[in-house]
Amino acid sequence: MSKSTSTVAELLQNNADNLTRAERQLSQSILVNYPVSGLGSITAVAKNAGVSTPTVARLVKKIGFSGFPEFQAALRNEVEATISDPIAKHDTWAGQAPNEHIVNKFTDAVIENIRHSLGQLDIETFDQTCALLADTKRSLFIVGGRITRSLADYFFLHMQVLREDVTHIQAISNAWPHYLLDMKKDDVIVIFDVRRYETSTLRLAEMAAEAGAKIILFTDQWHSPIAKLADHTFSVKIVVPSAWDSSVTTMLVVETIIADVQTRTWPKTRQRMEELEVMFDRTKFFRKFT
């Protein structure tokens, strides 16, 4: 069995009978807290097992590695395999299509984006953001960029139902001064800015910061320059096998925020939502006969 197909643990097990006393002691020590215990320097590993460094060097050669560094690299790979979740790697999403089909490759990438972004997500940022958005004493402004305008629109649509005093700042910069005139200290502005970052959006953020508004930023892993001005930043991984970036993960975060804000405002919002539903129904009803 070559080492490329075996784990270090297996190699140790297989050679268990050829080992000397000190080597056996070392082997045990490695296996006890496997595989992390083998991740330090050769000196640390030796000390930890109560043997000398040459013993470590000899053992790793005995089980088939060229030297300690190679042994350690193998361990690192195993750690990596253990840590990275099997969901993303081993499942085929669209069972009908081969793994190489764009549907499966794309979905893999998106899942990885979600995993990575959620792993990074600061839960305090999340909670504080939701609290800010649920605070109806603050006016709420929402702005997006060339591509992110759809996300901004999506967010706006929902917030508009949940609370009053929500403004979607459209991309026409001529109209900005009017919005900014209305912006008071401690109002909240939600900004979407992913690469390629737009100068105009940055200017708007600067003006909002000057006005004393709280800035909530949705950006990508490379961080829009607005991050320096923002009170709360959500950075999301957006890489997919496409000429474009993915907005899926950002939308996931946005929807989660909407869900949380909803529960926070529910007592107040309930009636508001019911009234709205009735109005929409009525609109539909009329249209039926036009």
Next chain:
Amino acid sequence: MSKSTSTVAELLQNNADNLTRAERQLSQSILVNYPVSGLGSITAVAKNAGVSTPTVARLVKKIGFSGFPEFQAALRNEVEATISDPIAKHDTWAGQAPNEHIVNKFTDAVIENIRHSLGQLDIETFDQTCALLADTKRSLFIVGGRITRSLADYFFLHMQVLREDVTHIQAISNAWPHYLLDMKKDDVIVIFDVRRYETSTLRLAEMAAEAGAKIILFTDQWHSPIAKLADHTFSVKIVVPSAWDSSVTTMLVVETIIADVQTRTWPKTRQRMEELEVMFDRTKFFRKFT
């Protein structure tokens, strides 16, 4: 916050805005395959991120460590904690938050939606849809509903770059007759319609069907009534722990389609995209000085 209570990832996050270009690049590289990527030698870490070793040394000092070895020891501890703690292991998306936090519950639901929807996806439908959308001899119309209008807009934004002759039919039903007048046999109309299904959208679909247009429908698992008229239907699961439905999975499918259409039209589209980029850059340039 002292480094004993923070993970390396948090330290990187917290300092994200004080970092220089090369440092940010390095930080990303470490986070992408966290925490294993930081376990090699300083040389390996640097090479992996495409920066020099001094940059690595500087970064780890900046975020609070005395040097690279201390930084690496911290990472090893985290790996150990991750591996040895079976609870916090892999099902939790935002490691910081408990499993019951909305962030984790919501993400669970979305992943389940993706898994389910992709499992259902008919790959022929997908391929044929992309072929239709890549066929520039057909005019393309896009329409959404009250909530799905953002998705429609997102799809429109991208298709508009990829090909000519794309129309976003906005929600104002007064204007519909004009669009329908332009609609020829074998044109393509993409309709987004999830619950609660809108009568007005159904009427539009009926008229489009009469005009002989190919109908591509994005709907939910309960199928909009338009499904009966549609040539290709994508049904996605949209259930999340929220008062709202989720658009994340739909957006995933939409983005995948965009990616595929892009590769189909690339030879023709390339120049078109480059010209557009130049124009956007120019717009930015002007704005800088207004």
Next chain:
DNA sequence: TCTTTTCTGAAATCTTTTCTTCATATTCAT
């Protein structure tokens, strides 16, 4: 545009780690 400041990596230096040697200790066979 030009100057100043900040950033970056090549190279040199210093440190640590890894490997090898070899003298001593241990085990096993007789």
Next chain:
DNA sequence: ATGAATATGAAGAAAAGATTTCAGAAAAGA
């Protein structure tokens, strides 16, 4: 018990790694 064979770790040599310095490059500011 004695010698032969093997195992072990101290110590030093070799290699690799980490840190510092510094000059040129890039960015910011004037």
